[in-house]
Each structure stands twice: as C-alpha cells, then as structure tokens.
Amino acid sequence: MTTPRRGPGRPRKADAGDTKADLLNAALRLFARNGYAGTSIRSIAREVGLSESVLYAHFAGKQAIFDAVLSTLGPNTSLGEAAQNAGVDDDPPRYLRELVRVSLDEWEREDALLLISVMARDGLLHSPALHDAVAAMRSRVRDLFDHWITAGLIPADRAAADDLAMSFTGFIGLTRILHLHADASDQDRAQARADIRAHTETFIRLVFRGQGPVTHETRT
Structure with a gap:
C-alpha cells in the first residue's frame, strides 16, 4: 500500500494546528500593542x-x-x-477550592492578562462573544451545583442551581475583569486573588453548612 499524498498547498493537520495557534498568539500581541481597531488582518x-x-x-x-x-x-x-470531572463528589468544598486555584493560576499567565487588558481598553466587555462565553461557563457551573443538589450534597432548599452559579461566579468574574489584567500592579493582582479565595470560603460556609466539617485551607 502507498501512503496517500496531500494535495498541493494543503497543510498537514499538525501544521494547521500550529499555524492557528501562532495566528492567535500574534493577534493577541498586536491587539495589546495597537488596540483591536488598530490591528489589521494583514498585520496579523x-x-x-x-x-x-x-x-x-x-x-x-x-x-x-x-x-x-x-x-x-x-x-x-x-x-x-x-x-464532568472525576472525584467531583468526594469533597465538594475542596473541589471548589481546587477549581478556583487552577483558574487563578491560568489567569496569571501573560496571555490571559493581556486579553482582559485588551477587552477593557477597547470596549469589548459587552461583546456578544464575551456574553456567550460567560453564559456557557455559568451553565456548566450551574450543572455542577444541580448535580450536587440531586446527589444530596447541597440541601435542596438552600438555593436553586442557577442562583448558586450566579453567586459563585459573579464576584469572581468581576474581580478578574477589574484587577487580573496586564495593567494591574502585582499588589493589586495579589489582593484580587486573596479576595476571590475569601469569597470562595464564604460561599462554601453558606452553601455547605450543616453538611459535615469544612476544612479551611490557606493558599498562596
């Protein structure tokens, strides 16, 4: 058997993936440097x-x-x-803390910080794309709380899953937009991370009270 040949000019899948990633990285750098409106397709x-x-x-x-x-x-x-993650029911408070920790680590990456700066500077915080992304994220978190309510890990009369998702993610999302961006000082970002962790602990105490001991962890 012979290996099928690619058509002329047709990139391999690996090459196509690399090219796409390179274009996204280049676009973000240019958006941060020149603004969204000031960046052309040709320049990217x-x-x-x-x-x-x-x-x-x-x-x-x-x-x-x-x-x-x-x-x-x-x-x-x-x-x-x-x-959908494994171990989600083992210790919900610990799971939420770990979820927040991983998110904060991701949001401290240079590209993630640049994205928030670009959106704030260029008036993109009300874009349909951001609205859709927030809605999708909140829907998945709502599904998590709904699962815990169904499993009896959150009392059914505590609050609706939609309300829990809004309460948990709203403050975190706002704090990210206001403080976890490339233009913020190290001190401001550190305070924002501390505020998000404090919010998470308050949420855990209110939602999981009466469901066994809650272990309070201090993270840096």
Whole structure:
C-alpha cells in the first residue's frame, strides 16, 4: 500500500494546528500593542510570516480571530469545566477550592492578562462573544451545583442551581475583569486573588453548612 499524498498547498493537520495557534498568539500581541481597531488582518498575517490568504483559510476575519482568542483564554475555561470531572463528589468544598486555584493560576499567565487588558481598553466587555462565553461557563457551573443538589450534597432548599452559579461566579468574574489584567500592579493582582479565595470560603460556609466539617485551607 502507498501512503496517500496531500494535495498541493494543503497543510498537514499538525501544521494547521500550529499555524492557528501562532495566528492567535500574534493577534493577541498586536491587539495589546495597537488596540483591536488598530490591528489589521494583514498585520496579523505578517506577524507570523504568512499571507492573508493563509490566514483566511483558518479564520473568516478579525472578529473570528478575537472570538477564538476569547474562547481559549476567556471565562469558559477552568470554572466552566467542572461538572464532568472525576472525584467531583468526594469533597465538594475542596473541589471548589481546587477549581478556583487552577483558574487563578491560568489567569496569571501573560496571555490571559493581556486579553482582559485588551477587552477593557477597547470596549469589548459587552461583546456578544464575551456574553456567550460567560453564559456557557455559568451553565456548566450551574450543572455542577444541580448535580450536587440531586446527589444530596447541597440541601435542596438552600438555593436553586442557577442562583448558586450566579453567586459563585459573579464576584469572581468581576474581580478578574477589574484587577487580573496586564495593567494591574502585582499588589493589586495579589489582593484580587486573596479576595476571590475569601469569597470562595464564604460561599462554601453558606452553601455547605450543616453538611459535615469544612476544612479551611490557606493558599498562596
């Protein structure tokens, strides 16, 4: 048997994935440097040494690129991936603490900090893409709380799963937007992380009270 040959100019899947990632990274750098409006499709392509036609093979336009960056680094990350994970029922308070810890670690990465700065500077906080990402993240967290209510790990009369998801994620999301960005000082970001951890502990005490001892952990 012979190995099928790729068509002319057709990138391998691995190459295509690398090119897409390179374009997203380049776009974020340029958005941060020049602003969203001040960044052109041509400049993004040139940043990684590609033609505009190659870029359009991966993305329909600049908005599609921004949406892809937001999907990768925005709110629909760790906080939104909770409900399907193994061990979710072993110790819900510990699980929530770990979820927040992982999220805070991700949000301290340079690219994640740059994304929030770009959105705040360029008036993109009300974009449909962000709205959809927040809604998707909150829906997954709601499913997590609904699962715990069904399993009897949260009393059914404590609050509806929708309300729990809004209460848990609302403060965290707002604090990220206001303080966990590239323009914030190290001290401001440290205080924001401390505030998010304190919020998590308060939430745990209120929601899981009467459900056995809650272990309070101090994280740095």
